[in-house]
Amino acid sequence: MNKSVYIDTLGCAKNEYDSEVLLASLIEKGFEMIDSPEDADILIVNTCGFIEDAKIESINHILEMGKIKGEDKKLIVCGCLSKRYHDELLKEIPEVDLFAGVNEYDKLPDIITKLTSEQSLEFEEIDIVGDEPSTSLEYNKRNLETGVHSAFLKVAEGCNNTCAFCVIPVIRGPYRSKKLENVIREAHDLASKGVKEIILIAQDLSVYGRDLYGEIKLVSLIKELCKLDGIRWIRLMYMYDDNITRELIETIKSEPKICNYLDIPIQHISDNILKSMNRKSSSKSIKNTIDMIREIIPDMCIRTTLLVGFPGETSEDFSELMDFIKENKLDRVGVFKYSDEDGTEAFKLDNKIDDDIKDQRLASIMNEQMKISLKKNKEKIGQIMEVIIDEIDGGSIAESIESSEPIFTYIGRSRSDAPEVDCEITITSDREHRIGDIIKVIIEDAMEYDLIGSEVED
Structure with missing residues (x-):
């Protein structure tokens, strides 16, 4: 047995x-x-x-x-x-x-x-915990749950950045890209299993291939992925802003399979804090990147991650961050409190921030972002968008008051939403669908983080 x-x-x-x-x-x-x-x-x-x-x-x-x-x-x-x-x-x-x-x-x-x-x-x-990571990443077979329609695809391991708050380079080692042909082979496997959405991930997706090929190969990779039959959506996550190029954004614009969605974890906007964090970005470079993206793709959904309470973060630094949130109105914002981690450079820094101040700052940003998100969601009322079905809502069927036709309820996401972290859309329809189906939905109501709509004819 x-x-x-x-x-x-x-x-x-x-x-x-x-x-x-x-x-x-x-x-x-x-x-x-x-x-x-x-x-x-x-x-x-x-x-x-x-x-x-x-x-x-x-x-x-x-x-x-x-x-x-x-x-x-x-x-x-x-x-x-x-x-x-x-x-x-x-x-x-x-x-x-x-x-x-x-x-x-x-x-x-x-x-x-x-x-x-x-x-x-x-x-x-x-005890097989070793110190030396593998120098190369090979093709990997994966075991997916039956009926999975959305899957992550890791294209690199490790990180060469030296952010003062982060232990990832210590844990996972230096940045190692997977060969382009191995990524394509894994993506082909996913497509053959019925996966319709591929989410590319790495610790820093924006430098994919530079260690192997001497130049960044992300544009080449996503163009090849777009050729695969069966794959309908391609999503890019964990992109550092300093390597987001005009060529990349133009490619996203020209390739219909690539979602107008970028996850750009900027962490902060104050130059004082960015320097202390040992980030490569500056306030100016971050804003310039956002402006360039919106110039080329005005409806690009930009998600970011922020870190509050970093050692030495003054009220002026935090006010600068709040002003940035109010002025730039990013679509999706996640916020974390700084965690003092041994083995990092930040662990040695003075001027640690009290937990209650961290809590207040996190709450302030999330309260402001909630208002921004609600306004952006309300602007979507009346729009028709592609939605991928993630759940059949309890598998239940309700009877319409006006007719005897069954009404089905589904939970799905638009191209602007990654699974588990972004908005959900509750959908009603008179058609029966399976998980993973992509349908057209008109948005009829909006909340801070979720939408309500109904299926429309193609």
């Missing part, structure tokens, strides 16, 4: 991708994936260790799996937290049978096979 595996994945889309690759390798070894940890023989927790809240969540999930484990199961911990704190975890959580970092996913299937066959393991196999 095949051994069964349950994977608990925490953190970002890159972790989700890694879990899918690991699971595909395990299935090739004869393991079976199941959705119940209580019924699984192997429990795997793929952890996040980026900020304090993520660390706490990961530890809680490990401890929860430890309670479920009992004597008959094996517990494996991998990912960022395991890489960053494996010495402490070895001492504090003895119920874990195997630790692996972020660079050892390819070793895990063979070791798990040995672990479940009761063969004796050397200590090096029990």
